[in-house]
Amino acid sequence: MKLLSATPSPYARKVRIALAEKGLAFELVTEVPWDRDATAPRYNPLGKLPVLILDDGSTVFESHFILEWLEARYSEPPLVPRDVDGRLAARRLEVIADGVCDATVLTLFERLRGEGCSAPWLERQRRKIEAGTAALAQAVRPGATYVLGEAFGLADIATGTVLGYLELRLPEFDWKAVHPHLAEWFARISERPSFASTRPQAQRFSDPVV
Numbered sequence: 001m002k003l004l005s006a007t008p009s010p011y012a013r014k015v016r017i018a019l020a021e022k023g024l025a026f027e028l029v030t031e032v033p034w035d036r037d038a039t040a041p042r043y044n045p046l047g048k049l050p051v052l053i054l055d056d057g058s059t060v061f062e063s064h065f066i067l068e069w070l071e072a073r074y075s076e077p078p079l080v081p082r083d084v085d086g087r088l089a090a091r092r093l094e095v096i097a098d099g100v101c102d103a104t105v106l107t108l109f110e111r112l113r114g115e116g117c118s119a120p121w122l123e124r125q126r127r128k129i130e131a132g133t134a135a136l137a138q139a140v141r142p143g144a145t146y147v148l149g150e151a152f153g154l155a156d157i158a159t160g161t162v163l164g165y166l167e168l169r170l171p172e173f174d175w176k177a178v179h180p181h182l183a184e185w186f187a188r189i190s191e192r193p194s195f196a197s198t199r200p201q202a203q204r205f206s207d208p209v210v
């Protein structure tokens with residue numbers, strides 16, 4: 001398998017962590033998805049990464065679907081709780097985490113518009129980012145090792161990757177001061193090898209995006 005990825009992408013990082021946790025070998029192909037020479041549109045009609053390219057040339061895209069696909073094809077170790085309530089709780093947190101990432105991406109591109117950027121739009125995204133982070137903070141029990149129950153899984157991957165992305169992209173949002181127990185949890189999970197080896201890093205784009 002190959003994984004089309006970008007170094008800052010929280011969506012691609014979710015998949016990198018899941019592949020590492022499941023012990024699956026893959027070739028990491030890194031590109032800048034915003035540049036005109038990006039290859040993602042060849043594999044995903046939506047033009048976005050991450051894309052998992054299988055050995056037979058078929059593709060799986062959209063991070064939540066790739067994680068679902070991995071869970072269906074490679075069930076061990078499980079990353080999604082087997083009980084219905086646990087599974088739904090993990091998926092719900094993933095929806096929130098992905099939504100915070102989406103609002104952060106929209107914020108970054110709106111800011112790139114410079115003087116023409118829309119204050120009401122930025123404010124709308126800021127509310128989503130702050131409320132989404134507060135919802136994640138509520139889900140993490142103070143002192144807990146894992147977000148849900150006693151095992152590592154999707155809820156940790158989703159929560160940890162969005163927090164890593166916020167740390168990189170919106171350093172002015174001091175969620176660590178607002179939610180100190182979330183900051184402590186994040187520090188612990190960040191030491192896990194699958195997290196430590198995939199820390200997000202900014203990329204430079206060459207082409208105008210907005």
Ligand SMILES: N[C@@H](CCC(=O)N[C@@H](CS)C(=O)NCC(=O)O)C(=O)O
Pocket residue numbers: 006008009010011033034040046047048049050061062063064098
């Ligand atoms: N909902 C998608 C979001 C993926 C996404 O936005 N990827 C960005 C990189 S972080 C991308 O490839 N953007 C290029 C574009 O939208 O043209 C997922 O979860 O996989």
